[in-house]
Amino acid sequence: MPSGKTKFYPSWMEKLDNSGKTLGSWCKRDTSNEFARYCTVCMKSISCCNSGAYQLISQADGQKHKENMKYMHDNSQKRLFGSAP
Numbered sequence: 576m577p578s579g580k581t582k583f584y585p586s587w588m589e590k591l592d593n594s595g596k597t598l599g600s601w602c603k604r605d606t607s608n609e610f611a612r613y614c615t616v617c618m619k620s621i622s623c624c625n626s627g628a629y630q631l632i633s634q635a636d637g638q639k640h641k642e643n644m645k646y647m648h649d650n651s652q653k654r655l656f657g658s659a660p
C-alpha cells in the first residue's frame with residue numbers, strides 16, 4: 576500500500592479525547608475536505624492529514640476547546656434547571 580496522507584477512519588469517532596469524551600460527540604465530517612474534521616465545539620475545521628486521530632485529540636486538549644466545551648455545558652445546565660430568582 577502506498578503511504579500518502581492519512582485518511583479519516585470512522586473508528587476514530589469512538590476514540591476518547593483526554594476529557595473522556597468520544598471524538599464523535601464533538602466532531603463531524605468536513606464535507607469540503609476529506610482529510611479534515613469539523614469541531615462543532617470550536618466551530619472550526621481540523622486537519623487530520625498528518626497524525627490522524629491524534630490531531631483531533633490534541634485539538635480537544637486545547638484550552639480554547641475546553642473553554643468552549645465548558646460554556647456549552649453550562650448553558651445546557653441552565654436550560655435544564657432554569658435560572659435562579
Ligand SMILES: [Zn+2]
Binds near residue numbers: 614615616618635640
Ligand atoms: Zn475544538
